[in-house]
Each structure stands twice: as C-alpha cells, then as structure tokens.
Amino acid sequence: MELRSVEELMDLLHACRGTRDTPAGGPVDLHDHALQTAALLRRTRPADKELQVAGLVHDIGRLLRPGDTAGHADHAADAVRPLLGERVARLVRLHMAARRYLAAMAPGRGPSPWSAPALDRQGGPMTPVEADAFERDPLADDAITLRQADEAATAAGLDPGVMEDWRPVLEMVAARHARPGTAGR
Numbered sequence: 402m403e404l405r406s407v408e409e410l411m412d413l414l415h416a417c418r419g420t421r422d423t424p425a426g427g428p429v430d431l432h433d434h435a436l437q438t439a440a441l442l443r444r445t446r447p448a449d450k451e452l453q454v455a456g457l458v459h460d461i462g463r464l465l466r467p468g469d470t471a472g473h474a475d476h477a478a479d480a481v482r483p484l485l486g487e488r489v490a491r492l493v494r495l496h497m498a499a500r501r502y503l504a505a506m507a508p509g510r511g512p513s514p515w516s517a518p519a520l521d522r523q524g525g526p527m528t529p530v531e532a533d534a535f536e537r538d539p540l541a542d543d544a545i546t547l548r549q550a551d552e553a554a555t556a557a558g559l560d561p562g563v564m565e566d567w568r569p570v571l572e573m574v575a576a577r578h579a580r581p582g583t584a585g586r
Contacts, residue, residue: 402465404484407571413461414564420464428557431460436561437554438547445546452543454485454574455492456550457567471523473497485571486578491540492547499548501527502535 404410417431429437438456446452462469462476469476474497482490505526527535535541554561 402480403482404480406484407568407575410458410461410481410484410571411564411568413464414457414567416464417461428555431463432564433559433561434554435460436564436567437556437559438550439567440561441550441553442547445550449543450570450574451486451488452492452547454567454571455489455496455547456554457571458485458489459493459496459547459551471497484575484578486574488540489574489578492544495538495540495544496547496551497523498527498535499541499544500551501525502532502541503545503548505529505532 404413414432414435417435420431435457438459439453442449442453442456458477458481460473460477461480462473462478465476465480466472474494478490478494481493501524505528538544
C-alpha cells in the first residue's frame with residue numbers, strides 16, 4: 402500500500418487506536434505510542450519536522466501487515482515514501498536497525514522489556530561489521546534519536562495530545578516533498 406494523501410494517512414493513524422504494539426499487549430496502543438514518540442521528538446528536535454513525522458508514522462506497518470513484526474518498518478517506509486519523501490521513509494526503515502545497533506553498542510540501554518523479544522526476530526544485536534556500516538549512514542544519528550524516542554514512548558496514562566494536531570505538520574512535510582528542491586527539515 403502506498404499512501405497518496407494526508408487524509409489516507411490520518412485515517413490509518415486513527416485506526417491505530419486500540420491496536421497493541423507487541424504480541425504481549427504493551428502498555429499503550431499504537432495510536433498513543435505514535436503520539437508519544439512524535440511529541441518526544443518535537444521536544445528534543447523542535448525544528449526537525451521530518452524526524453517528528455517519522456516518529457508519528459514509524460509503526461503503521463504493524464497495521465498494514467499484522468503479525469509481520471520483523472518487516473513492519475519496511476512496510477511503513479514503503480507506504481509513506483510517496484507522500485512524505487525519502488528522508489522520512491529512510492528514518493522509518495532505519496529505526497529497526499537502530500534498535501539492533503543500540504543493543505550491540507549500548508547493551509545497558511538496550512530495548513525496553515516490551516520490545517526486547519522482537520530484537521531476536523529482527524537479527525539480534527548488530528555485529529561489529531554491521532555496526533560500522535550503520536554508523537557511516539548519514540541518517541544514523543537521526544535514526545538513533547528516533548529509536549530512543551520509540552523506546553521511551555510507552556507511558557500509560559500520559560496525555561500525548563490528539564492526532565489531529567499533527568495534520569498541519571503532515572501537510573507541511575507532504576507539501577515540501579511534492580515540490581522538488583524543498584524537501585528537508
């Protein structure tokens with residue numbers, strides 16, 4: 402599935418309500434997880450709208466292909482690329498590699514208890530060769546920032562705002578992508 406409009410994307414994001422992030426259930430549904438991730442990124446990187454949007458949409462692949470935990474990032478990246486551009490899609494794709502990287506390079510700051518079981522299904526911690534290649538990716542630091550927000554965005558009872566507040570940001574990123582030479586932050 403390729404998303405062609407902000408309206409289609411908003412419908413998908415709203416459909417995340419009630420869907421749990423992990424087979425074990427997790428503390429928040431995908432809707433609140435998306436809002437929390439984006440809000441954390443807004444606080445840490447207020448000027449980087451594409452990173453914030455990547456945080457908002459990073460797990461929609463779980464709705465597009467339920468049960469494909471290992472491939473959810475690829476499905477989400479492929480779905481948002483036509484609408485939100487290459488950088489957002491690459492960040493969404495790389496958030497899984499960043500999990501593996503952090504598990505290898507910062508084992509004490511590894512995945513949350515909710516996401517740890519998925520690490521094994523996604524290849525486990527990176528090897529030194531994989532970690533070296535990841536570090537050379539120009540988006541590695543941003544992907545790590547996204548991953549850290551992703552891991553932190555599991556607070557039950559936190560009010561992360563409403564999805565509709567993100568519509569103007571999604572429209573802005575989509576409009577930048579639609580106009581050649583204006584993509585970026």
